Amino acid sequence: MLLQNLASKEGRQVVGHNRRRLSGSGPEHGKRYYGSGKGTSTQLREELAREHVKDLSNQQKAKKEARALDKDFFMSVLGSSATKREAKSYLQHFTPTKALSPTTKTSSATEQKQHALRGCGVNLGGFYAPTAMEESPRFVQHPEKRTKAALGPQLHVALVRLRAPQTLDDETINGVGRTLSQLGRLGLMSVVVVDCDSQATQIQKVDANWRAQQTKQANRVIAAIDASGESGARLVDNVIGVYESLLKQGFGQELAHVAFRKLLMTPLRRGVVPVIPTVGYTEVTQRAVPVAAADIVLALTRELAGIPSKLVQDEDPHIVKDRLRTLREEVSLDRLILLDPLGGIPASDLPNGYHVFLNMEQEFDGAKADLLHWLQPNPTQEFVQPRDKEHHLSDLGSSNPLSRFAEVEFGGPHSVELLRQETEVEISENMHHLRNLELVRQVLSILPPSSSALITTPGEAANSGKDEPFQAAGVGTRRQQNPLIHNLLTDKPVFSSSLPMGRLRGQTAVKEPVSPAESITPTTFAKHGMSVTIFPDPRVAPWTPPIPGRPNLTLTDSKIDLPRLVHLIEDSFGRKLDVQEYLRRVNSRIAGVIIAGEYEGGALLTWETPPNVRDDGSPESRSRMVPYLDKFAVLKRSQGSGGVADLIFKAMVRDCFPDGVVWRSRKTNPVNKWYFERSRGTWKIPGTGWTMFWTTPELSMDKQLFLDYEGAILD
Structure with a gap:
């Protein structure tokens, strides 16, 4: 191609005018040459050499610029979204896409070479391929290792559902892409599963x-992804x-399945995003x-998790086990991402x-019971026109979802219709939120505990992180992060769920105050998680100071x-x-x-008596006792x-001591930043x-209580 380009440039001088005398000085003897000699x-x-050097220089410059852009991209993302610990965890978990195994590199290079040969317009088949070497028998001691290496690096996959893109x-x-x-x-x-939310x-x-x-x-969606990166997307x-048998019976969890795994995995292996519409084909008639x-x-979750939709009868269990292990080693389904215009799961x-x-x-x-609260009453019951505001609640009933609009001034049938x-x-x-919650529950129950789910709006998913800054008041400033990018790097929500609402404020140019709820990303992060056990259960009776004579x-x-509690404390504090x-x-x-999971974390809380109060169990003494966080591990x-x-x-401040709790920490404790963010106040004694x-x-505002707190923690 280089020779052809040069010939086209010099065609009039060299090709088209061979008979014309060309003069020039020889580099050595100063002679003049004629014709095409x-x-x-x-x-x-010389022209070819200069063009070749120029091309090599441009290629090297392009590679350097690409490496610099990649470095800037990774450093800016990691630096703005993750701490050192989180960045290290991310780098350990996710294998870079370019870090391929030798087998994969070889096959990729061969494929590129064949593609280049095919690009000239001539199908050369396997003429240039080293078939004699590739097809010759090889004697290896451990063929199972070769099979494992041929799989290449494990793919980390996010299953994304985009609802109502229309x-x-x-x-x-374009921002989502x-x-x-x-x-x-x-x-x-x-x-990506594109859900047009059709009524069909x-x-x-x-x-x-x-x-x-x-x-x-x-x-x-495909065009947006294609325009935004090198990976591209493909309609599958x-x-x-x-x-078909289940289709005739109606709905069912096992109704859909992945019929052709190869069609799904081939684009993923090539770095192409599969985009799947909500359409399926019957097995027998192939009807859409x-x-x-x-x-x-x-169905995609089961397939990517290595759970077969159908088992072959009389198949050797060992073969099935090896095949399933291979499928699970091929793909790691790390995230379920639901992009819904309604955002995260609401909580009243x-x-x-x-x-x-x-x-x-x-x-x-x-969370499910909270959503069902508005769905249990019959919304189709007859609406009556209230005679006046006094009869509004009695006419509609307190269980009707309309009862919370009791303060609405009715001006006629139009207001009733608007309320309806x-x-x-x-x-x-x-109903949409409930379906999202159920879907997250079902998916996470299939996947390992390390997997997670994220529910957010498409607008937040399209956020580049440059428009609206995010600030945790009193802790420092931080730009509002894209929840998808932030969650990938940290495996956490954009801000901690235990952070008090008073710490969250959005920076805005508007002078009027904005409520924290209006300035916070409506995003819900979910994990299978762990149980939290509280002794004694505050739902049975609130925690109160001990009474003499009672257990x-x-x-x-x-x-x-x-x-196990002692081991937890010793491991957390690093001393006996x-x-x-x-x-x-x-x-x-x-x-x-409070115990989290299988003693993976816990808190031990006590009642402390201020030094100037006599601990005799009297009502006066018990009223002055201070709720104290003794151990947090x-x-x-x-x-x-x-x-x-x-x-x-969260369990401590919302369930056990909603009216407040006090604790102390050494000034040199590295956890103090975390404490500062979650406390309502601090005092360096x-x-x-x-x-x-x-x-x-x-x-x-309560001087006596403040002194009791200070005295109790220093006693």
């Missing part, structure tokens, strides 16, 4: 307009199969039918209005595994605990114990991951090495 060939070679503008779609491309550069490939069901006849809408929206609309997006997500009992972090093991039932519409919209939204919880109680002395000091004043292997500390802290923290509202 030696002088012309020498000049041509309602999104091009800017948002840019974010998915960035995830791919960071080592997390995406499989599995048993309805496919409408041509519905199919056209599916294709149109899928192509919008024939990978989902539907069991609409399939619910949740069914497709579950939280100040920000939605769940920041959902510990599914502990909080799923409560608003209620129907809210019920519809809660009190002790650390030697059969409910508590004392050896004098168990007997510790029991002697705290056993008579235990307020309660997390196993070293669980520190900084899994949200163990957040689970314990003069003349000591201690800092006092508390969560009690407006403690500074």
Whole structure:
């Protein structure tokens, strides 16, 4: 090609005018050459050499610029979104896409060479391939190792469902595509399910307009990904199969399955994002039918997790075991990402209005019950026109979802109809939230505990992190991060779920104050999580100071595994605990114990008496007792991951001591930053090495209580 380009440039001088005399000085003897002789060939070679050197220089310059851009991209993302510990964890978990095994590199190089040969327009087949060497027999001692190496590096995959893309503008779609491309550069490939939220069901006849809408929206997503990175995207609309026998029976969790795994894995292996519409094909008749997006997500989850949709009868169990192990080693499904215009899961009992972090093991039932609260009443019951505001509640009933609009001034039938519409919209939204919650639960129950789910809006997924800064007041400033990128790097939500709402404020140019709920990203991060056990259970009775003569919880109680609790404390603090002395000091004043998981973390809380108060069990003495956090411990292997500390802290301040608790920490403790962010106030006690923290509202307004706190922690 280089010779052809040069010939085209010099054609008039060399090719088209061979008969014209060309003059020039020889580099050695100063002679003049004529015709197309030696002088012309020498000049041509010099031109070729200069062009070749120029091309090499441009290639090297392009490679340097690409490496610099990659370095800047990774450094800027890691530096702005992750701590050193989180960045290290990310680098250990995610294998860079370019770090291929020798086998993969060889096959990739061969494929590129063959592609280059095919690019000239001539099908050379295997003429240039070293078939004699490749097809010759090889005698190896351990063929199973060769099979394992041929798999290449494990693919890290995120399963993304984009709901209602037809309602999104091009800017948002392009932003989502840019974010998915960035995830791919960071080592997390995406499989996108486009859910147009059609009213069609599995048993309805496919409408041509519905199919056209599916294709149109899928192509919008593909174009956005193609324009945003090198990976690109591809429409995969024939990978989902539907069991015809189940289709006749109606809905079912096992209705859809991945019929052709190779069609799904081939683009992923090549770094291409598969985009899948919500359409499936029956097994026998190959008839296209609409399939619910949740069914497709579950089918993809089972396939990528290495769970077969159908087992071959009479197959050797050892062969099945080896095949399933190979499938699981090929792909790691790390994330479920639900991009929904409604955002995260709402919560009526939280100040920000939605769940920041959902510990599914502990909080799923409560979150589901909260959503069902508005769905249990019959919304179709007859609406009556109230005679006046006084009769409003009695006419509609307190169980009706309309009862919370009791303060609405009714001006006629139009107001009743407006109220009906608003209620129907809210019920519809809660149904979507409930489906999202159920889907997250089902997916995480299939995947290993390290996997997680993220529910956010497409607008937040399209956020580049440059528009609206995010600030945790009193802790330092930090730009608002893209929740998908931040979650990939940290395996955490954008901000901690145990952070008080008063610490969260969005920086805005508007002078009027904005409520924290309006300035916080409506994103829910969910993990299978772990159970949180509290002794005694505050749901049965609130924690109160001990009463003389009544039994009190002790650390030697059969409910508590004392050896494991001691190991937890020693591992977290890095030193041995004098168990007997510790029991002697705290056993008579235990307020309660919080245990996360299998003693992966815990908190031990006590009732402390101020030094100027007589500890005689009297009502006056008990009223002055101080709720004190004596030990807060997390196993070293669980520190900084899994949200163990957040689970314990939330249980302490929301369930056990909602009115406030106090604790102390040495000024040199590296955990103090975490304490500063979650406390309502701090006090560096003069003349000591201690800092006092508390969560009690407006403690500074109560001088006696403040002095009791200070005296109790120093006693």
